[in-house]
Amino acid sequence: xxxxxxxxxxxxxxxxxxxxxxxxxxxxxxxxxxxxxxxxxxxxxxxxxxxxxxxxxxxxxxxxxxxxxxxxxxxxxxxxxxxxxxxxxxxxxxxxxxxxxxxxxxxxxxxxxxxxxxxxxxxxxxxxxxxxxxxxxxxxxxxxxxxxxxxxxxxxxxxxxxxxxxxxxxxxxxxxxxxxxxxxxxxxxxxxxxxxxxxxxxxxxxxxxxxxxxxxxxxxxxxxxxxxxxxxxxxxxxxxxxxxxxxxxxxxxxxxxxxxxxxxxxxxxxxxxxxxxxxxxxxxxxxxxxxxxxxxxxxxxxxxxxxxxxxxxxxxxxxxxxxxxxxxxxxxxxxxxxxxxxxxxxxxxxxxxxxxxxxxxxxxxxxxxxxxxxxxxxxxxxxxxxxxxxxxxxxxxxxxxxxxxxxxxxxxxxxxxxxxxxxxxxxxxxxxxxxxxxxxxxxxxxxxxxxxxxxxxxxxxxxxxxxxxxxxxxxxxxxxxxxxxxxxxxxxxxxxxxxxxxxxxxxxxxxxxxxxxxxxxxxxxxxxxxxxxxxxxxxxxxxxxxxxxxxxxxxxxxxxxxxxxxxxxxxxxxxxxxxxxxxxxxxxxxxxxxxxxxxxxxxxxxxxxx
Amino acid sequence: xxxxxxxxxxxxxxxxxxxxxxxxxxxxxxxxxxxxxxxxxxxxxxxxxxxxxxxxxxxxxxxxxxxxxxxxxxxxxxxxxxxxxxxxxxxxxxxxxxxxxxxxxxxxxxxx
Numbered sequence: 001x002x003x004x005x006x007x008x009x010x011x012x013x014x015x016x017x018x019x020x021x022x023x024x025x026x027x028x029x030x031x032x033x034x035x036x037x038x039x040x041x042x043x044x045x046x047x048x049x050x051x052x053x054x055x056x057x058x059x060x061x062x063x064x065x066x067x068x069x070x071x072x073x074x075x076x077x078x079x080x081x082x083x084x085x086x087x088x089x090x091x092x093x094x095x096x097x098x099x100x101x102x103x104x105x106x107x108x109x110x111x112x113x114x115x116x117x118x119x120x121x122x123x124x125x126x127x128x129x130x131x132x133x134x135x136x137x138x139x140x141x142x143x144x145x146x147x148x149x150x151x152x153x154x155x156x157x158x159x160x161x162x163x164x165x166x167x168x169x170x171x172x173x174x175x176x177x178x179x180x181x182x183x184x185x186x187x188x189x190x191x192x193x194x195x196x197x198x199x200x201x202x203x204x205x206x207x208x209x210x211x212x213x214x215x216x217x218x219x220x221x222x223x224x225x226x227x228x229x230x231x232x233x234x235x236x237x238x239x240x241x242x243x244x245x246x247x248x249x250x251x252x253x254x255x256x257x258x259x260x261x262x263x264x265x266x267x268x269x270x271x272x273x274x275x276x277x278x279x280x281x282x283x284x285x286x287x288x289x290x291x292x293x294x295x296x297x298x299x300x301x302x303x304x305x306x307x308x309x310x311x312x313x314x315x316x317x318x319x320x321x322x323x324x325x326x327x328x329x330x331x332x333x334x335x336x337x338x339x340x341x342x343x344x345x346x347x348x349x350x351x352x353x354x355x356x357x358x359x360x361x362x363x364x365x366x367x368x369x370x371x372x373x374x375x376x377x378x379x380x381x382x383x384x385x386x387x388x389x390x391x392x393x394x395x396x397x398x399x400x401x402x403x404x405x406x407x408x409x410x411x412x413x414x415x416x417x418x419x420x421x422x423x424x425x426x427x428x429x430x431x432x433x434x435x436x437x438x439x440x441x442x443x444x445x446x447x448x449x450x451x452x453x454x455x456x457x458x459x460x461x462x463x464x465x466x467x468x469x470x471x472x473x474x475x476x477x478x479x480x481x482x483x484x485x486x487x488x489x490x491x492x493x494x495x496x497x498x499x500x501x502x503x504x505x506x507x508x509x510x511x512x513x514x515x516x517x518x519x520x521x522x523x524x525x526x527x528x529x530x531x532x533x534x535x536x537x538x539x540x541x542x543x544x545x546x547x548x549x550x551x552x553x554x555x556x557x558x559x560x561x562x563x564x565x566x567x568x569x570x571x572x573x574x575x576x577x578x579x580x581x582x583x584x585x586x587x588x589x590x591x592x593x594x595x596x597x598x599x600x601x602x603x604x605x606x607x608x609x610x
Numbered sequence: 611x612x613x614x615x616x617x618x619x620x621x622x623x624x625x626x627x628x629x630x631x632x633x634x635x636x637x638x639x640x641x642x643x644x645x646x647x648x649x650x651x652x653x654x655x656x657x658x659x660x661x662x663x664x665x666x667x668x669x670x671x672x673x674x675x676x677x678x679x680x681x682x683x684x685x686x687x688x689x690x691x692x693x694x695x696x697x698x699x700x701x702x703x704x705x706x707x708x709x710x711x712x713x714x715x716x717x718x719x720x721x722x
Contacts, residue, residue, distance in 0.1 A: 492631065492662070514693055522664050525632050565702055571665075572672050581701070582665040588700035 050359040053123065053311050057362050065360050066368035069126045072350040073105060073373070074383075075238050076128035078397055080343045081386040082193075083137050085394075087146050091262045094387040099272035099377040101129070101342035106373035108333030108345050112326060113366025121326030123307040124366045126351040127333055131190040131398075131405065132182075132295045133344035135458055136288035138193075144280050146341070151279035152289040154338030159293040161331030167297070168320045171545055172473070175507050177426055178465045179298035180412025185433050185458040186295065187406030190398050192437060192457075197395025210252035215392030218245030222400045235354075238397055245393030246385070255390050263388065266381045276341040287453050291462045293334075296346045297327050302412075303347040310356050417513060419504030421472040425465055433461025476505060478543050483536040486528045486554075492521045498539070506543040512610050516541070516548060519589045519606050523552055523559070526582040530575070531556035531602070548608040558595050558602040561587045613641055621652040621717045627659040630667030639670030646677045651684065654716035658689025663697055675707065684708075686716035 051057040057065070080101045084094045108127035114120035133153070140148040163170070198215040200207030222241030225233050233240065249255035304326040308319055326347070334344045355361040376382055413426055435442050437457040446454050453459050482498045484491050496517055503513035520539060527533050533556035540551045561583040570577025587593050592607035611634035612627040622645055630638060645653060655671075657663070671687070678685040686708045690698055698704050710716040 489633070492629065518662070518693070518697065521631070521662065525664050525666070529632055568672050568676075568706065571669055572676065578665065578669055581668065585665055585697070585701055 049311070049361055051362040053361055053363050055362045056364050057360065061360070062362070062365055062368045065358070065362075065365045066372050068354055068358075069124075069348070069351045069365065069369045070372045070376070071236060071239070072354060073126050073128040073348050073369070075236075075242075075350075076130065076348070077101060077383070077386055078242075078389070078394060079129040079131060079134050079137075081389055082134070082394055082398075083141060083146075083149065083343060084387065085389070086138065086141055089146075091384075091387060092266075095266060095380045095384045096272055097276070097341055098383045098386055099270075099380055100274065100276075100340045101337075102373045102377040102383065103272065104333065104337040104340050104342045104345065105129075106370040106377070107336050108330070108370075109366050109373065110370035111329040111333055112347065113363050113370070114329070115363060118328065119325060119332060120329045121304045121307065121322050121347075122363065123304070123311065123322070123326075124351075124355060124361050124363050124369075125304065125307060125326065126348045126366065126369045127330070127345040128348040128351070129343050130296060130299075130346040131401065132186050132292050132299070132346065132458075133289075134193065135186075135189045135456055136285065136292050137343050139288060139456065140282070140285050143285065144282055145277065147277045147280040148282055148285065149343065150276065150338045150341050151281045152285045152338070153342075153344050154279065154335050155281065155286065156289040156293040156296075156344055157331045157334030157336075157338060159290050159331070160297055160334060161328050163293070163297050164324045164327035164331060167301070167324050167327060173466070173470065174294070174298060175422075175469065175545070176416055177413045177418065177422060177507060178429075178462075178469060179302070180409045180415070181426060181429050181465050182291075182295040182298055182409070182458070182462050183412060184406060184409030184430070185461045187402050187404075187409055188433065188437060189456075189458050190405060191402035194395045194398030194400075194402055197391045198399055199395070200391070203391055205254075210254050211392050214245055214249045214252060214254045214390055215396045217248050218242065218393045218396035219400060221245075222396065226400075238400060241400070242389070242393055242397055245390065245396060246388075249390040249393060254392065255388060259388050263381065263384050266384045268381050269378055270380050272377050272380075274340060279338065284449065284451070287463070288456055288459045291456075291459045292344060293331075295458070295462065296330065296334075296344065299349075300327050300330055300347055303349055303352055306349075306352050307355070307361070310352070311361055415509065416507040417500075417503040417510050418507065419501070421476070422504070422507055425468040425472060428468060429461045429465035432464040433457040436460040478506070480505075480541050482539040484524060484539065486524070486533045486537055491524055491528070495520050495524060495539070499541070502541055502543070508543060508548065509610060512548060512608055515589055516550060516606070516608055519586055520550060520552065522582055522585055522589070523604055523606075526559060526579065526586075527552070527554055527556060530579045530582075531559065543610070546610055548610050550606045550608075552604040552606075553598075553601050555601050558597060559583055559586070559604055561593050561595060563587065611637060613638065615645075618654075618713070618717045619721070621654055621720050622650045623654045623656060623713055623717070625656040625659060629662045630657075630660050630670070631662060631664040632666040635664075635666035635670040638667070639673055642670075642674040643677045646674070646681050646683050651682075652686075652717075652720040653678065653683065654686045654688055654710075654713055654720065656689045656713055656716075657687060657694055658691060660689075660694055663694055665701075668701055668703060671703075671707065684720045686710050686720050688713050688716040 077098060080098065084097050105127055112120050112125035115122055137149045140152050196202060200211050218241050221244040222237050225237035225240055229237055246255065301323050304323045308322060330346065337343065337345050436454060453463060480502045484494060499513055499517045524537060527537060533554045535555050537552060537554040542549045560580060562580050565584045566577040566580040571581045590606040591609045594605040596603045611629060614625040616623045624642065626638060675685055688710045690709050708719060710719055
C-alpha cells in the first residue's frame with residue numbers, strides 16, 4: 001500500500017505540494033499518506049487525491065478511514081463530558097448522554113455528506129463538539145440545568161439554519177477579522193477553563209502535588225508528541241496524553257480505584273434511551289447562544305472552504321452554495337443535538353486535515369463515519385471512561401487545544417490589511433473581552449437583563465466587534481477613485497499609497513492588493529510611454545469581499561493585451577514587442593482583463609478574485 | 611534606484627535597490643552593459659532589494675543578457691523572491707536567466 005501511494009505521489013508532485021502545505025497548516029502529519037490505498041482504475045479524481053469526492057473506495061479503505069475520522073472526532077467529546085461532569089449526574093445517565101452525543105455526531109456527518117438536495121456541504125465533513133458552545137453551555141447549566149443547555153442548543157441550531165441562506169448577503173457584516181476575533185475569544189475562554197481545571201481552582205477533592213503531577217504529565221505528553229512525535233502518535237497526541245493522564249491519576253489516587261468499578265458494571269451493549277430532563281428556554285441565554293451560532297457559522301465558512309480546496313486543485317474562489325448548505329446542515333445537526341441531548345457541533349477541522357494528508361476525500365466515508373458513530377452509541381463501555389476523566393487531565397487537554405484555537409484566531413485577524421477603523425474594532429473588542437474575563441463584577445451597574453452579555457468574554461467581545469464594525473462601516477466607501485497626471489514623476493508612489501489606503505479600509509488580502517498595485521503601476525507606465533494620453537488617467541476601484549475590480553480610463557491609444565509573450569528579440573529591438581510585453585504581464589497578472597473604448601476614451605478593466 | 615557594486619574574487623556583484631521601471635531601467639541597463647564592455651567576465655545581479663520590476667526592467671535584463679553572451683561573459687541573477695519572483699513567473703522569465711538563491715550561490719555557479 002505504501003509503495004504504491006508514494007509512486008503516485010511522485011507522479012503528481014507539483015499538485016501534491018499545496019495539499020501537503022494545507023495538511024501542515026491544519027496540523028495533520030503527511031505521514032498519513034502511508035495509509036493511502038492504490039488508486040482505482042477509473043474515477044473522477046482531483047489533483048493528487050487518491051480517492052476523490054465521488055469515488056467509492058474499497059470497503060476496507062472506507063472502514064479504516066472511517067475509524068480514523070471517528071478517532072479524531074471522539075477527542076472532542078471532552079466538551080460534553082465536562083458539562084456532564086458539572087451536571088453531577090449518576091454514572092449510567094452520564095454514559096447514556098455520551099451515547100446520545102455519538103448519535104448526534106453520526107446524524108451531523110451524514111447530513112453534511114448528502115450528495116444532493118438543499119442540505120449538506122456535499123463533502124466528507126464529519127462534525128465534532130466544539131469549545132465554542134462550552135462557555136454558554138456552562139452558563140445555561142448553572143441557570144437552568146441540562147434542559148436549558150439542550151433547549152438553547154436547539155435555538156442555536158435554528159439561528160444557524162436561518163443564517164445559512166443569507167450568508168452571502170451578510171458577509172460584509174462578518175468580515176474575516178471578526179471571525180478571527182471570535183475564534184480568539186473562544187481560545188481565551190477554553191484556556192481560562194483549562195487553567196482553572198489544571199490548577200485545581202474550584203475542585204471538590206484535594207488539590208496538591210499528585211493533582212498537579214497528573215495535569216503536568218498529561219500536558220507534557222501531549223505537547224511532546226505534538227512537537228516531536230511522528231505519524232499516528234502526533235495525530236492522536238491529545239488522546240494519548242489523556243491516556244497517560246488517566247494512568248497517572250489511577251496510580252496516584254487522583255482517580256479513585258472504586259470509580260473504575262463503575263465502568264466494569266457498564267454493559268458492553270445497551271440501547272441508548274432518549275429520556276433526559278426535557279428542554280427549557282431562557283431569553284437571557286439567547287444572546288450567548290446566538291453568538292455561538294454566528295461563531296460556528298464563521299468557522300464553518302473556513303472549514304468548508306478548506307474542503308473545497310482539497311477537492312479542487314483549480315480552486316480560485318469560495319463556492320457559497322456549498323457553504324450555505326453546509327451551514328444549514330450544521331444548523332439542523334445542532335437542532336438534533338439539542339433534541340437528543342448534547343452540546344452544539346461544528347465541522348471537524350482535524351478531519352479536514354486528515355483528508356488533505358491522506359488524499360482520501362470520498363463522500364462515502366462520511367456515511368461510514370456516521371454509521372460507526374451510531375454503532376458506538378450502543379457500546380457504553382467504549383465511551384464510559386470519558387465520564388471519569390480527572391479534572392487535571394481535562395484541564396491539560398483544554399489548555400493544549402486552546403493554544404491552537406488562540407493562534408488560529410490571531411492568524412485570521414492579521415490575514416487582512418487593517419486600517420485605523422479596523423484596528424480600533426479589533427483592539428476594543430479584545431479589551432472588552434479581557435475585561436469580562438479578568439475584572440470581577442466589572443459591570444455591576446449594568447441591568448441584570450444584560451448580565452449574560454457582559455459576563456461572557458466571548459459574547460461581550462463579539463458583540464463589541466459587531467457593533468463597532470457596523471458603526472465604522474458608515475462612510476466606508478467600497479468604490480474609490482484616483483485621478484493621475486500622466487506626467488507626474490511620483491505617479492507610482494501615488495498608486496501605492498492609494499491602494500494601500502483602500503486595501504486597509506476594505507480589509508483586503510495583502511497578496512491581492514500587491515497584485516492590483518503592480519497591475520495599475522505597469523498599466524500607467526505603459527500608457528504614459530506608449531499611448532500618448534491627453535488629460536488625467538482616472539483609476540476607479542470597487543471592492544465587495546469576493547471581487548476587486550479596477551477600471552482605468554484615459555484619452556489615448558488603447559493598450560494591446562496579447563495572450564502570448566513576444567519573443568526576446570521583439571522585446572529588445574522593437575517598441576511593439578516592448579509594449580506587448582507590458583500587455584502580456586497585465587493580462588497574466590489579473591484574473592480577467594478587458595479593453596474597450598467609450599465616448600472616445602480608452603478603458604482598461606481588471607478583475608481580481610478576492 | 612541605487613546600485614552598489616562589489617567584487618567576489620573575479621566575479622562582479624551588483625546589488626540593485628528600489629524600483630526597476632521605465633524611469634530607472636535605462637540607468638540600470640547602461641551600467642550593467644558598461645561593466646560587460648569593460649571586460650567583466652562574470653556578473654551577479656542581486657535583486658533582493660528590488661520591490662518592483664516592470665516590463666522596462668525585464669527588457670533591461672534581457673539586453674544585458676544579450677550583451678554578456680556577445681562578450682562571452684556570464685550573468686546570474688539572485689535574490690529573486692516574493693513579488694519579484696511572481697513577476698518573473700507570470701512573465702515566463704524564470705527559464706531565460708540563470709537564477710540562484712543567493713549571491714554566494716551565483717558566484718559559485720559563475721566560477722564553475
